[in-house]
Structures are given as C-alpha cells and as structure tokens.
C-alpha cells in the first residue's frame with residue numbers, strides 16, 4: 074500500500090481487494106469478514122468447521138455482491154495451509170488482506186494443564202497464525218502489490234484475566250503480538266503492513282463455553298467481567314468491523330507494527 078494522495082479524500086473502500094479470513098466461520102472472524110465484504114472486498118473463509126464455513130459464505134453472498142469462497146483447513150497443518158493459499162490465489166487471482174482469527178482457548182489452572190493441551194493451544198494460536206501470515210505474505214510479495222495482514226491477538230497479551238485462569242492462552246496472544254511487530258519490520262520494504270487487533274471480552278461461542286463451564290455460576294462470572302469494563306458490558310462481534318476495515322484500507326497506509334485494543338476500556342482501568 075502506497076502513501077495516499079495528499080489531495081484525495083480519505084478512502085476506506087476495499088473494492089477490488091481480496092481478503093482471506095481464518096476462523097471466519099463464526100464469531101469475531103465471521104463479523105470481520107462481513108465488514109470487509111460490506112466494504113467491497115472479495116472474501117475467502119478458512120476454517121476447520123467445513124459446514125459452518127460454507128453457511129457463513131452463503132450468508133455473505135446474500136448480503137453483499139462480492140465473490141466469496143469457503144475452504145476447510147486446519148491452520149496447524151502447514152502443508153494444508155500452503156495448499157489452500159495456492160487454491161485461493163488461483164481462484165481469486167490475488168490476496169491483499171489477511172485476518173487471522175482462528176484461535177482456541179481453554180480455561181484451566183496452570184498446575185492442571187496437560188502437555189497435550191499446552192502444545193495444542195500454541196499450535197493453533199501461534200503456529201497456525203504464523204503459517205497463514207507466511208503464506209499470505211509470500212503471495213503478496215510474488216504479486217508485488219503489498220497488502221495488509223491483521224492478526225487477532227487479545228487484551229490477554231497485556232493483562233492476566235481474572236478470576237478465570239488460562240495462562241497458556243495469554244502467553245499465545247503475547248506471542249502473536251510480538252510476531253506482528255517483528256513481521257511488520259521485516260516486510261515493510263515489501264509494502265506489507267502487519268497490525269494486530271486485541272479484543273477484550275466479546276460475546277462469542279468461545280466465551281460462552283467458559284461461562285457454561287461455571288454452570289449456574291456463569292451469570293455471576295459474566296457480571297464480574299462486565300464490572301471490570303468501563304463501558305459496563307461485553308463487546309458485540311460486529312463492533313470490530315470498523316477497526317478491521319480501517320486497518321485493511323488505504324486510510325491506514327502509515328499504520329504498521331502496532332495494535333488496536335478494542336476492549337471497552339478494560340485495559341485503561
């Protein structure tokens with residue numbers, strides 16, 4: 074992405090761009106993918122949930138007149154990831170934007186965390202993110218058109234959530250953030266911007282699973298979370314659309330190696 078013309082009005086349009094979204098089948102990934110499509114980008118959804126991904130793309134096609142495709146892939150499988158990016162590149166002809174929302178969490182005291190669970194969470198959240206950004210950057214470099222890569226970290230990269238424990242998850246998100254900064258420096262000469270969005274508490278199936286784990290206590294935990302947020306509520310997934318469109322667009326031509334924290338003020342208190 075080049076410096077925008079100083080005399081042109083600021084532009085957030087994504088017309089003519091192709092955006093790949095991992096974890097786009099549901100939750101935050103789906104809403105961000107919808108936001109990109111609403112602003113003119115063709116979209117390709119990568120998710121391990123094949124049917125949910127297909128349905129997500131059908132919804133996008135009903136709402137927006139853009140090209141949209143769905144790809145079943147486990148982001149931890151580097152060969153499958155390379156293959157799926159080849160196929161997306163062939164189908165859509167280019168890749169301009171990548172959002173890496175595929176991620177998992179597991180609430181569990183650190184003392185009880187198993188080695189398998191620890192390896193799995195790093196495999197999905199860190200390795201999976203790296204394999205996808207690497208493949209997207211490769212296509213962007215080959216085409217020579219630059220691009221915008223947006224990783225999904227978390228406010229948990231900065232704070233320790235309370236009262237629930239998920240230390241390995243927090244560590245994966247800190248790793249994603251540092252990866253974001255390092256790649257931004259390495260790939261700036263290729264006109265590839267790398268930024269992160271760090272959400273706070275959002276109403277999605279990932280968090281519902283944590284609340285459900287508390288049984289009757291789930292309502293109290295939700296209230297406790299809300300009491301820690303200056304805005305007094307959890308975020309709704311569509312509230313990430315504006316930020317992702319901004320970071321993907323020419324309007325953010327000088328924004329790289331940094332993050333936008335979208336947490337209703339949680340980390341400000």
Ligand SMILES: NC(=O)c1ccc[n+]([C@@H]2O[C@H](COP(=O)([O-])OP(=O)(O)OC[C@H]3O[C@@H](n4cnc5c(N)ncnc54)[C@H](O)[C@@H]3O)[C@@H](O)[C@H]2O)c1
Pocket residue numbers: 095096097098099100101102119120121122146147148149173174175176177178197201225226227228271272273274275276277278279280
């Ligand atoms: N919900 C929140 O409050 C919150 C806050 C901060 C960060 N995040 C991050 O945002 C991202 C999306 O979270 P969400 O709340 O929408 O969760 P979610 O569970 O609703 O969605 C995650 C998506 O990732 C997909 N996925 C998981 N493992 C995968 C794999 N190995 N390969 C391919 N796809 C895979 C899932 O199938 C699902 O569609 C995650 O990275 C999460 O850590 C969420």
Ligand SMILES: OC[C@@H](O)C(O)[C@H](O)CO
Pocket residue numbers: 178227228229234237272273274275279280283
């Ligand atoms: O604490 C649960 C997480 O899913 C969380 O919503 C997020 O990462 C923000 O801390």
